[in-house]
Amino acid sequence: MSGRAPVIAARDLEVTYPGHPPVHAVRGVSFELFRGEVVGLVGESGCGKSTIAKVLTGLVRPAAGEVEYHGRPVRPLGVGRRPLAQTGIQMVFQDPGSSLNPRRPVGAQIQDGLDLAAKRARRSGRRSGAGPVGEPPADPANVRRVIGQPADAAVSPTAARLLPAGSPGRWLERVGLEAADQSRYPRSFSGGQRQRIATARALAAEPDVLIGDEPISALDASTQAKVAYLMSRLALSQGAVLLFISHDLSVVRLIADRLLVMWAGRIVESGPTEAVWSNPGHPYTKVLLGAIPAPDGAGRLPLVPPSAAAFDAPPVIHAP
Amino acid sequence: MTAPALRIESLSLGIRGEDGLTPILDQVSLDVGRGEVQGLAGESGSGKTITGLTVIGLEPAKSEVTGHIWMDGDDLLKITGSALNAVRGSRVGMVFQDPGTSLHPQLKVGAQLTDHVRYHLKVGKGEALDRAAAALDRVGVGGGRDTLSRYPHEFSGGQRQRIAIAIALACDPAVLIADEPTTALDVTVQAGVLALIRSLVDSLGLAVLFITHDLGVMSAVADRVAIMRHGRIVENGDRRQVFTAPAHAYTRELLASLPGAAGGLRSREDLARIDPFGAGEGSGEGQGERSAP
Numbered sequence: 001m002s003g004r005a006p007v008i009a010a011r012d013l014e015v016t017y018p019g020h021p022p023v024h025a026v027r028g029v030s031f032e033l034f035r036g037e038v039v040g041l042v043g044e045s046g047c048g049k050s051t052i053a054k055v056l057t058g059l060v061r062p063a064a065g066e067v068e069y070h071g072r073p074v075r076p077l078g079v080g081r082r083p084l085a086q087t088g089i090q091m092v093f094q095d096p097g098s099s100l101n102p103r104r105p106v107g108a109q110i111q112d113g114l115d116l117a118a119k120r121a122r123r124s125g126r127r128s129g130a131g132p133v134g135e136p137p138a139d140p141a142n143v144r145r146v147i148g149q150p151a152d153a154a155v156s157p158t159a160a161r162l163l164p165a166g167s168p169g170r171w172l173e174r175v176g177l178e179a180a181d182q183s184r185y186p187r188s189f190s191g192g193q194r195q196r197i198a199t200a201r202a203l204a205a206e207p208d209v210l211i212g213d214e215p216i217s218a219l220d221a222s223t224q225a226k227v228a229y230l231m232s233r234l235a236l237s238q239g240a241v242l243l244f245i246s247h248d249l250s251v252v253r254l255i256a257d258r259l260l261v262m263w264a265g266r267i268v269e270s271g272p273t274e275a276v277w278s279n280p281g282h283p284y285t286k287v288l289l290g291a292i293p294a295p296d297g298a299g300r301l302p303l304v305p306p307s308a309a310a311f312d313a314p315p316v317i318h319a320p
Numbered sequence: 321m322t323a324p325a326l327r328i329e330s331l332s333l334g335i336r337g338e339d340g341l342t343p344i345l346d347q348v349s350l351d352v353g354r355g356e357v358q359g360l361a362g363e364s365g366s367g368k369t370i371t372g373l374t375v376i377g378l379e380p381a382k383s384e385v386t387g388h389i390w391m392d393g394d395d396l397l398k399i400t401g402s403a404l405n406a407v408r409g410s411r412v413g414m415v416f417q418d419p420g421t422s423l424h425p426q427l428k429v430g431a432q433l434t435d436h437v438r439y440h441l442k443v444g445k446g447e448a449l450d451r452a453a454a455a456l457d458r459v460g461v462g463g464g465r466d467t468l469s470r471y472p473h474e475f476s477g478g479q480r481q482r483i484a485i486a487i488a489l490a491c492d493p494a495v496l497i498a499d500e501p502t503t504a505l506d507v508t509v510q511a512g513v514l515a516l517i518r519s520l521v522d523s524l525g526l527a528v529l530f531i532t533h534d535l536g537v538m539s540a541v542a543d544r545v546a547i548m549r550h551g552r553i554v555e556n557g558d559r560r561q562v563f564t565a566p567a568h569a570y571t572r573e574l575l576a577s578l579p580g581a582a583g584g585l586r587s588r589e590d591l592a593r594i595d596p597f598g599a600g601e602g603s604g605e606g607q608g609e610r611s612a613p
Contacts, residue, residue, distance in 0.1 A: 044506035045477075176597025191364075220363040221533055222577040225585055230596040247506065250536075250579040254591050291507040293514070293536035295581040297563025301518055301540050302511035 005071065006032035007241050008056065008089065008209050012065035015051050015265075025051045026062070027265035033209065038232045038242045040256030040273065042249050044288070047262040049245050053213040056243070057091050058082065069209070084123055087116045090207035092231065094214040096194035100186040106197050107168035107182025113204030114166050120206070171200040175230060192223035199231050203238060210235045211243045216251060224248070228255050250292055253277055258320075261285045263311055271318020281316030323390075324351035325527035326375070326412075326495045331387035333370060333551075335380055344370055346551045348387075352495060355525040357518070359542030359559070361535055363574075367551040368531045372497045375529070376412050377404045391495065410440040413488030417500040419480035423472040423487075429456075430468025433487055440491045455486040459516060478509035482516065489520070496520075499531045514541050535578060539563055547571045 015026035026048040033039055043049045054060035056067055061076035068074070075083055090113075093099040101109060169179030175196035177189075186194055195215060202210060212231055216224040228244065232255040235242040246252050252259070252273075259276045261269040261284065269282040280286045290303035331348040334341040345367050352358040362368045373379055375389055375396065389396040391411060399407060408414075416422040424432055433452035437443065443451070453464045459482040461467060461475075472480055481501060488496060498517065502510040518541055520526050532538055538545055539559065546556035547568065555568040564582050566572045575581040577594070585591055 044508060221535065222363060222574055225577055225579060225591065226594060226596045229591050229594065233596065254579055254585055254588055287508055291511040292580075293507075293510075293534075293540040295535035295539045295563060295575065295578050295584065297539050297560045297582070299539065299543075299559055301515050302507070304512045304515050305508045 004034055006068075007035050007070065008033050008074075009068045010052065010056065010065070011068060013052070013055055013062045013067070014064040015048070015055060015060060016063045025265055026055070028065075029262075029265070029267055030065075031260055031267065031270070033241045033243060035208070035239060035241055036236060037257045038236065038244060038255050040249075040252035040259045041243060041245045041262065042247065042252055042259060042288070043262035044247055048265040049262050050213055052262075053091065053211050053243070053245055056209070056211060057089055058086060084116075084120055087120060087205055088207050089209040089211070090202040090205050091211045091213060092195070092198050092202050092215045095218050096186070096191065096198040097218075099198055100194060100201070102186050105183050105185055106172070106189070106201075110168040110171050110182070110197070110201050110204050113201045114168070114171075117166070117204065117206035166204075168204075171204050172197070174234060175200045192219050192227055195219060195227050196230060199227075199234065203234055203240075206238065208238075208240045209243070210240045211245065213245045214247070215244070217246065217248065224251050225254060228252075231255075249277075249288065261288065264308075267315060268311070268313075269316040269318075271316075272320060275318040279318075281318070282311075283313050284311040285316070287311070322354075323392075324353045325391065326350075326352040326529065327388070327390040328371070328375070329388040329390060331371065331374065331385070331389065333374060333379060333383050333385045336382040336384060341384060344383075344551050345374075348548075348551070348553055350529070350546055350553070350556065352527040352529050354494070354527050355521060356544065357521055357528045357530050357542045359538045359545040360529060360531045360548060361533065361538050361545060362548035363533060366548045368533075368548050369499055371548075372414070372499050372529060372531050375495075375497055376408050376414055406440070409436055409488075409493065410491040411493050412495045412497060413491075413493040415481070415484050415488050415496065415498045415501045418504045419472070419477065419484045420504070422484050423480060425472055428469055428471055429475075429483055430465075432483075433468070433490055436487055437490050451490060452486075455490040456483065458489070458520070459483070459486045460512075461486065476509070477505055478512060481505060481513055485513075485516065485520075489524075489526075492524075493526075495527045495529070497529045497531070500533070501530075502537060503532065503534065510537070517541060535563075535574065535581065547574070 009032040011030055013026050013029045017023040017025055029052060041049050041052060051060060055062050058074050058077045066073050069086065069089060074086060168182045172179055172181050177193060189197065215231065216227050219227060228251050232242055244252060244256060256273045259273050260267050263284040269276055269285045280289055287305040291305065293302045328348055328350040331345055333345040334343045348371055350358060360368045360371060370379060374385060379385060385397060396407060430452055433455060434448040437448045437451050452468055456467055461479055461482050502513050505513060521528055530542055542559050545559050545562040546553045549570050555562060555571050562571060566575060575584050578584040
């Protein structure tokens, strides 16, 4: 990965939440994300993974360290609007029932994203729809590798290609819904459909960093892999990096190029997905992988983990 | 062959509303034998939770129920009022998804255990306390009497769920209904709770109706697996057979959408073959959310 500049990077992040005693949620986390990759950030409740997402988007101010986006520090959010340049970082949240506005038609909400992209493009003196700010279009070879077909085909097979690319209707089609759905309200869609709408809204802003914070865990099992796949396919076809945060390793494994495993505020293991999956090195990663029950009918109880003290070991980094 | 501990026979349920009767359950039949975990799996809205609730008479208001729920020759559907209270807890225990809401946050763990024991077993305070401590011991929450004087928030999620199981089993019911008992837990914590449930089944001969959407969990803990869809059981059989040679098209469709299942998603190439807008979504039902960890 050296020689290329990361799109976004976390440098020695420390996050503390006030309390008695204060909660040290993130304890020295660094990583870099590069264009065209899907990175899975996995771990269990309280490990700090959602806090990382919030720091990356500026929603939480780190106690130490910083986030660099295209080499510039991400300014933590104040009372005003997010700096326009930082709207190239977009997020899809766990529960589309609360992240979508229930009182506005979905088309209007996607239009918000499109407006952001247009505004950013005007600022930088280029046409929107040409890809993320300051970046050449996605490397087609990279995209094909993951989606199994040319980037242009990353749309619903039935989509009528008559609508302009930058319209809410077209975005709904790209996530498998119909253009006519734009006047409907979030409540009239299923959970999986709502999460696809939230994805469309985020991607309409033409981000080059898409962060999914547990975006599939509120969905039925049969829908999870589909939504995860759609998110990765669309993000990559747009040339964005996808940081996919989840506690569910079995789905993340299918879409991620790289894994970052978090435990107790630290990254305890990182490396290419298959290397981590087939040859976990850190005791926590071993336990986490061993605890996933496989739907194979074998009747094997997952391994019961030892006490947390056994996880205190140096981080394991697999070579790319 | 001895009668099963719990027999659900042709259970149908509809909810009466302004525009007539909305069918929820359609001719559901299930047997749960002693020392056996009968799994009941399905997606949100399939009717699996209502099946469990109906067994202990907690079906929604305005429900119209037909069929039978047999336990030791009694039809639980014919038992009403205070007689039903005697069934709940002493003959059938229930564990819910979220111990954060099923336990009373302002009552000490001991009080929650002993109230229940004293109501059903009519024993004195001392004996109730002994029983409560033994019940906690059985689920692996140590500390004995000291634990009894603590509040639910002083325990982790996994321990709280163990306490909920201790309460459900404190009066030695023959049947336990566990509705998504590990869904709110982390996988590493879930592993311990699943091992506990399995060991209780094997050591006490408990009959468990285990309800979950998670087929991985089902595969780990169940002896028999029933698959439910739109209020009907579409398939019910031996665990290994259901997972490796599913008879119903819907079961096959479910397994095909899961990582790690037979015929399921095993690699990125498999993922590229699925239709991301796929049938599981389009099957007509609203895909409600379930709460997640």
